[in-house]
Amino acid sequence: MIRALREQDDPALLELLQRSLRFDTLTAPLLHEKVREDPGTSLVWDEGALLGFCHGVARGSIKLIAVHPEHRRRGIGSELLQAVERSLRARKLRAIESVPNYLVPGLDVRSTEAVLFFEKHGYEKFGECYNLCCELAGRDFARPTPAGFEVRRATAEDRPVVLEFLQQHFAPWQAEVEVMLGNRPISLHLAFSGPELLGFAGYDANNRGTGWFGPMGTSPEHRGAGLGGVLLSRCLQDFQAQGLERCTIPWVGPFRFYARACGAFIERVFWRYEKNLG
Numbered sequence: 001m002i003r004a005l006r007e008q009d010d011p012a013l014l015e016l017l018q019r020s021l022r023f024d025t026l027t028a029p030l031l032h033e034k035v036r037e038d039p040g041t042s043l044v045w046d047e048g049a050l051l052g053f054c055h056g057v058a059r060g061s062i063k064l065i066a067v068h069p070e071h072r073r074r075g076i077g078s079e080l081l082q083a084v085e086r087s088l089r090a091r092k093l094r095a096i097e098s099v100p101n102y103l104v105p106g107l108d109v110r111s112t113e114a115v116l117f118f119e120k121h122g123y124e125k126f127g128e129c130y131n132l133c134c135e136l137a138g139r140d141f142a143r144p145t146p147a148g149f150e151v152r153r154a155t156a157e158d159r160p161v162v163l164e165f166l167q168q169h170f171a172p173w174q175a176e177v178e179v180m181l182g183n184r185p186i187s188l189h190l191a192f193s194g195p196e197l198l199g200f201a202g203y204d205a206n207n208r209g210t211g212w213f214g215p216m217g218t219s220p221e222h223r224g225a226g227l228g229g230v231l232l233s234r235c236l237q238d239f240q241a242q243g244l245e246r247c248t249i250p251w252v253g254p255f256r257f258y259a260r261a262c263g264a265f266i267e268r269v270f271w272r273y274e275k276n277l278g
């Protein structure tokens with residue numbers, strides 16, 4: 001039977017997701033971030049044991065869906081999906097991607113059953129994106145700041161100027177940058193010319209503690225001056241200081257910049273799916 005997720009389900013839910021998601025490693029803190037810190041409609045399939053789970057969020061996404069490997073093709077996934085879709089009453093729904101709090105930015109192209117499942121339920125492919133990997137161990141990312149500019153870690157006092165800059169150039173990333181400003185230490189680096197903010201880069205806004213980079217952005221008129229490379233390198237150095245051996249540069253379209261700046265390579269490919277509910 002279908003019922004709402006309860007607080008005490010978390011250990012069983014973690015076990016279900018660890019068994020079901022072949023390409024992702026879920027931990028208790030990550031599950032908490034994905035589900036408890038981002039509430040929506042969370043339904044489980046309960047037959048004495050937890051056999052299925054679906055989590056959807058009102059901003060228009062089916063964020064997680066999983067059925068125990070030994071109980072697939074019985075219709076459990078379909079019933080859960082349809083119940084969550086009905087409860088969200090959204091006009092459009094994305095599959096899995098759920099910015100700003102998401103596990104992965106779409107369907108991993110290798111997850112054959114999930115791709116077929118979402119296609120059967122009327123989701124249509126509209127694009128693709130990549131998660132890049134950057135190896136960190138034993139590498140030196142330090143690089144000089146171009147003359148005339150200052151690059152430094154953000155402080156709490158920078159918040160108004162950062163929010164104004166985002167409003168002007170990168171409005172969709174406000175929520176992620178707010179998380180960076182709330183982290184300790186603040187996981188955001190800024191590039192200035194005098195008092196003028198020209199660019200930013202940060203990490204740990206999503207999938208915290210896993211080496212999750214981004215977003216980053218330089219204002220259009222200051223691109224090409226080398227600021228992006230310095231901002232990126234500051235974040236990579238922070239990851240090294242955290243003891244990480246590799247990091248993820250997620251949800252990337254054009255990857256030339258990252259390949260050149262830090263030797264990042266394509267690690268995962270995702271298809272993006274959307275369903276129009278009219």
Ligand SMILES: CC(C)(COP(=O)(O)OP(=O)(O)OC[C@H]1O[C@@H](n2cnc3c(N)ncnc32)[C@H](O)[C@@H]1OP(=O)(O)O)[C@@H](O)C(=O)NCCC(=O)NCCS
Pocket residue numbers: 020021022063064065066067068071072073074075076077078079096111112113114116117118120
């Ligand atoms: C995707 C998933 C939730 C589907 O759960 P399920 O309970 O097996 O789904 P259903 O039984 O309702 O299947 C519905 C339809 O999906 C398609 N489908 C699902 N698995 C399939 C498979 N292995 N091969 C072909 N079609 C498949 C079929 O069209 C199926 O209908 P049919 O059985 O009438 O042919 C399940 O395969 C799963 O947990 N996968 C791993 C988790 C995952 O990748 N989640 C997405 C990222 S969070």
